[in-house]
Structure formats: structure tokens, C-alpha cells
Amino acid sequence: MATTTADSKPASPSGRPSKSYANLLRELAITDYKIKYQGSFLGGYIWTIAKPLLIFGVLYLVFTRFVRFGNGVPNYAVNLLLGIVLWTYFSDATVRAMASIVERGDLIRKVYFPRMIIVIATSLSSLITLAFNLIVVAVFVIFSGVGLQLTAPLFVLLVLELYALTLGSSFLLAALYVKFRDFKHIWELGLQLLFYASPIIYPLSFVPSRYQALFALNPIAQIIQDSRRVLISPTTLTPLDVIHSPLVVVPYAIPIVVLVVGYLYFESAASQFAEEI
């Protein structure tokens, strides 16, 4: 028997097996992925790969032909592509997840299911995109003469860390966006700043050495640098190289803190979504 009172969380339609929510999660994620590229001429797979490649192409041209600062960096192209792919995942997934609760208002007002399924589904559908993009990165890594590193399997852990950071941010943003639509603009601005504050188009070694530790506290910077280290070059600077204090745990801890805080805030706000949207 499920009982609902003013204080309890809404009773889930009692007895509904959690397996059915896993199924719902999968269907919503697939739908989300299909809808993203709905009606596109080239089809979803092409656009999935084309978007980061186009950004990469433009940035590569600018920084190796016009500004020419990429020329002195070993494996600049592969490093740039990897950075862009990881960044694109974080920025696309959070932007899309932020609006996901509001966009699914119809569903939320009419059916009960754990609301976080919607946010998780959006983040998973972006993960499909990331997987396709990583295949392109792998092809680049292999054919650019970098070769596969022995440390490559560690990259899986970094993807998990990136996913935790993305999901936590998504929970926070999706719940805040229900109350304040300003977050759309705030987050766009925040992403712009974060993009330039992270070593995506430039390597961390270009940052004056007394600021490197500060830059490395940013978990995006840490994930990108660690990924470059395990996939491309063992000489890439990582937080372990530039932060010489216990503070080195900060970038690794932030994703976990964001996930926990995001989840708790989302859950506390979720029971009101149906009335607030």
C-alpha cells in the first residue's frame, strides 16, 4: 500500500517495478536522440559527427594558419579535437537538460514517474552523440601517428567523471530553470566563460606557470588534460603536475559534489514541478 500525505514524497503508482522505469528511461533517451535530428536532410549520424568536426576545422584553421600558435604544439590537431568533443558534450548536454523538464511539462502534469528520468534520459541521449564523436577521435588518434597509449583504458573513468559532472549540473539547471527562466542566459554566459577558462583551444602549458594551478582546479580542465594524457601524450600537464598541495583533490571532487548537490536539490523541487510548470 502506498500512502501520500502532505509531507511524504508522492506515492509512486504503487507496486510499479523499477524495471519499468528503466524501460521508460531507455525509450525517452532514444526518443530524445531521434527528435534532435528530426527532419534533417543528412540524418542524425552525420550531424552528430559533423558539428564538432566543423568547429574543429574552423578553430584548427584559425590557430594554425592565422594566429599560428598551434604550430608549436605537438599533436595540436588531435588535442584540439579531443578537447572540443568533450566540451561539446558537456555544453550540449547541460543546455538541453536544462530545458528538459519544462519541455516535457505535458508529461509531468499528466503522468507520475520519477522526474529525474527525464533529465537522465536527456543526458544519455547526448552520451550517444559523444560515443559517435569519440569514434572520430579514435580514428584521428590512430591515423595521426600518435598511436594508442597503454593508459587508454583509464579514459573510461574520465568519461564517467565527465558524465557525473554533466548529470549533476543538469539536475541543478533543470530544477532552477523551472523557477527562473533567466538561467538560460546565465548558463549561456557561464559556458562562454568556462570555454575560454578551460584549456580547449590552447594547451595548459601556455598558461603562465603561476596561474596553472588555478586553471587546473576547474574539473573541465582536469578532465580534458587527463584525457589528453591517457590518450595522446604522457607529457600533457595534469593537475597532479601543477597543483602541489592537497588541493589537488578539488577538481576530482567537484563532479561528485555537484552530482550529490544537484540530485538533492532536484529531488526536493521535483514534487512541485507539476504545479509550477
Next chain:
Amino acid sequence: MQTDVAISIEHLTKVFRVPLERTTSLKQLAARGFRPAGSRRLEALQDVSIEITRGEFFSVIGPNGSGKSTLLKIMAGIYRPTSGRVSVTGLLSPFIELGVGFNAELTARENVFLSGAILGLSRSLVAERFDDIVRFSELSDFMDQKLKNYSSGMLVRLAFAVAIQAHADILLVDEVLAVGDASFQEKCFDVFRRFKKEGRTIIFVSHDMGSIQEFSDRVLILNHGRPRGIYSPAGAAVEYSRLNEEHANRLLSDSKAAPTSATSSRPRIVSVEMLDGNGQTTHAIQRGQSATIRLKIANPQREPVNAGVAIYRDDGLHCFGTNTVISHAAVPTDAETVLLLDYQCMDLQHGTYWLTVGLFGGRLGTVYEMLERLYSFHIGQSDAYEGVVYMHHQWRTPDQPPQLAH
């Protein structure tokens, strides 16, 4: 714990706080110094207690805004009660409204799986029952079309076909049959009969007294969020028309209580009723029967007046309107006048309808009185014709003579 109770609701109250202004920007919040905005309390439900027995077909009826849907949403766990307690025993289907979660950009086939997942069905189960779903919806030729190309009738068929697959002991059904033609409605009723036989509990919310009377074991009437009582289907029909009459009387007395002397001498409507062929007041007419509207008008100044009567379907569709000017009918200028409006055949299809009555000066220039949704009535039909009205018709081959009078 009693095991034969499916849903037990004790002293349920739901209050919505409707913000006087909606704060969706930080600027607004900052401008108020981060204090919460003033809000108005909207008491959607007040002290509702019911106990629904397993296997029961329990209906909830009430005018628009009476809190029916809120009650259903609280049972489903979508809203939280403000106070009180709701206990559910058994697996509850979240089938509150049809077609929830349908995506217009996906094909019908894809939507069947999506919708199934929302109802808690596994992919393999939906795959297994896919043919049944298609057969029931009668849409086998359209399964690979995107839903955006579907008509609303087709959408309802598809949605209902999926929804009835729900593996639940308790089904919450809101206004399902509002759309869909008569033959499809009949099919839906067959499903309800089957569910009833299988001992499933159905909670049905509607304002269509006809379907409620046919299936319900008990009927809760809600009015302005307060339970008016739980009745037998027949008792509910009587009580519901009494409620509608009270509503009409209130409208009439409000208009009578016009405060100024300038308006007190104005022509006004004293009463409105619908009479059947035997001259008895009625709220239910079989399609094709005759009916008479009886209007009583007070006209102390004996001014020339024009009276109008319009029939609206419950969803707001204007079905027919007439007034004494366009019908070239003379209205006697007595201090008190009774006007009768005879309809030869009430050729409207099955459903709930409302009379809106107006009283105007001379040529519609002045509105003395306009009473909307004043009197409700129900039209029944025993055949499967579809649409809004009944068109007199005949099917024939060229060698058969036409039998309809021209």
C-alpha cells in the same frame, strides 16, 4: 488493513497558491527584495473523504473547475495533498489522459512503444501485443505515418488502444470519450465492461452523465471542490440536474438582484426550462424527439424586446442559435410574458448541451441580459451515427426512387 479497499482518501484538501504575478526572472525577484510574491489561495479540493472498493466502477462528476481532475492527479501521485491522506492498494495505471507523451514527429509505431513505456509496459510486452493494439485502433494502414499527420480521432484510437494494455488493478480515466465517434465509443465501453468483469477498479471522471450512468457503481458529485455526496447512478443524475438548476437559479437571482433602479425596471428573464413532448420539465431528450423551451420574461416598462436562445455543446461548440428578430416572431409587450420555442426534432448527437439565453432591446443593440450556460440537458442516441448533428439521409442505387421529401 482491509484488503478490499483499492483507494482510501481521508480529509483530502488541496490548495493551490496562485501567484498574483508569476516570477520567472531573477530581476522580478530582486525587485521585490527576494520576498515571496503575494499569492491567492485557490481551494481546489476541500475535505474529501472517499473509500473506493476493489472492482468498483467509481465515477466523479462535476462542473468545470470543480476539482475532478485535481482529485485524479492526487490519486496518481502527480500532485501532493495539502492536507489529508491518500492510500492506494494495488498497481495503479497512470492513464490520466489519452495520448500523453505522444510525439508528433515520430511514427505511430514508435509512439506505441513510447506510450507503452510511459504506462509501464516493457518493450517485449508491447511487441507481443502490437498486433492487438493495431487491430483495436483500426489504423493498420497508418502505423508508419508520423503522428503529426493524424486526425484527432485517429490519435484517440491509437492512444486508447495502447492505454487498455496497461497492466493495472486500478485505472484512472479522465474524459477519454470526449473525442471519438459513437462506434469507437461503443468499443471503449466494451473494454470497460470487460475490465469490470475482470474485477479491475476504474475511477472515471467525466461530465457526461450518459456514460457515467451506464457503468458506474457509485458516483461522487463535486462542486467547487467540495463533495456534494456519493450517489447511485440514478440518484446522481437527479442530483446533478438539481445542481445545474441551482446554478441556473443563482444566475437568474444574481441578475434580479441588480442594485440600481435604472436596471430594476429593465426587461429580464425570470425562468428558463426545457419541456419534453408531454410538457414535463426535462434534462434528457432522446435524439429526434421534440422539445420546447419555455422562457418567462418580466418587462415592467413594456419595452420592445428580442429574446434569443443558443445551444452549446459542453466543449463550447455553438450548435444552433435563434432569436425572435431573425425568426420574425412577435414578442408581446406585456409586463410578464411567457415565450415558447418549439424544436421539432432535436437532431443533435449524444452528449451534454447547454442553453444560453439572452434578452435584447429591439434589434440586438442593447443587451438587457445574457445568461450563459443557464440550463443543461443531455441527448441520448441509440444508434452509431457519427458527428455533431443527425442529417436525415437515405442510401440508394440510381434505380431506387428517392424517399426523402425535397
